[in-house]
Amino acid sequence: MTSPIALTVAGYGLVGRRHAAAISQVPGVEVQSVVDPDPAARAQAAAEGHAIHETLEACLAGGGVDGVILATPNALHVEQASLCVEAGCPVLIEKPIATRSAEAEGLVALAAARGVPILVGHHRRHNPLIHRAREIIERGDIGEIRAVQATCWFYKPDAYFDQAPWRRQAGAGPVSVNLVHDVDLLRYLCGDVATVRAVARPAVRGGENEDVAGALLEFRTGAIGTITVSDSIAAPWSWEMTSGEYPIYPRSGESCYLIGGSRGSLSLPDLRVWTHADGPPDWWTPISARAEIRDATDPLMNQIAHFADVIRGHARPLVSGEEGLRTLKVIEAIQRSAVSGASIDL
8 A cells, every 4th residue: 555645734824724624635645744933823733633843944854754835935935945855855835936036946956956846836727627728728619819818806804914914025915926826827828928018006005015916918829918916906806706716715606817719719717618600700790608517626635636646756747846937937027017117028
C-alpha cells in the first residue's frame, strides 16, 4: 500500500484552513503539520488535531514532509519557497508566486537547478468547467478568438482588512490578490499577453493599495482583452459569485467572462456557446446558445490531488513556477502602467 503524501500547510489563515480542509477530503494525502507564527492560529490548528510549528525552518528540519503549501502573505513567498527548494521539498505557492517578477525569476531558476517542483496556486485551472472551456476553444467551436471581456467586481467588508492588516499594504490589493486569478485564466484560455495599458485609483478606505483598476490587454494572437477589478463595488459579476466554487460566496447566476470568436462566443462560468446555427455568422440571422456539460468537482481538492501526483512523479505541474511567473509579469505590467500611464510591452 502506498504511504500517504504528508503535506505541511504554512499559514493557517482563511486560505490555509481551506487547504487543510481540502487535504482531509483527498484520499492518499494528509496534513503532516501546520506552521504559523501566530499563537492563536497554532492553537486552532492544535485543537483540530494537527502537529504545529512556529517556523518553517523548524518544520523542515524535523523531516517527514513530502510537500509544503505556502498560504502565507505574498511578501514571504519567495523566501519561504526558497527554504523548501533548498531542502529538496516540493512546494505549492499560493498565488501570486511573488510580489516582484525579479524575485520570482530567481526562485524559478533555483528550483530548476535543484530539480524541485514548484506549483503556483492558480486553482481555477483545476476546475472542470475551465478544462471544458479550453476544449471548446481548441476544437474551434467559436473560431479565432478576437476579444475577451472579464469582470471582477465585489465588495470586501472592512472586517476583511481589519482581521489581516497586511491586506492594506502595497502589493496586497485586488490587482495582486484577485485579478491575478482572472489574468491567469485568460492566459490559459486565450494565450500569452503581449502589451498592457492600465489605470487604477487609490482605495477610498485608505491603505497603500488601489481599490479599482482596469486594463487593456493585447494578446500575442492578436486578440484584445478588457479586464476590470474592484473590491469596493457591490455587484454580482465576479468569479467568486458566479462559479459556485466556494459555498461561502452566494451564487448570482451571472457570468463574468465573455470570449468572442469569429464563429461564435463563449460565456463563463455558465459554459454557454453562442452561434448562428442556421448558417455562417450574420447579424441579420438568429443566434442561439447551447449549454455545455461538464463535471462538477472541487478545484481546490483537484489541485491537492495533482500536487500529490507531482510529488510522486506521476505528473508535471499544470501551473508551474514558470507559468506563475508569466502571469505575475502581466500583473506587474498592469501595476506599472497604472502608475506611469505608459503602454508596457511584455
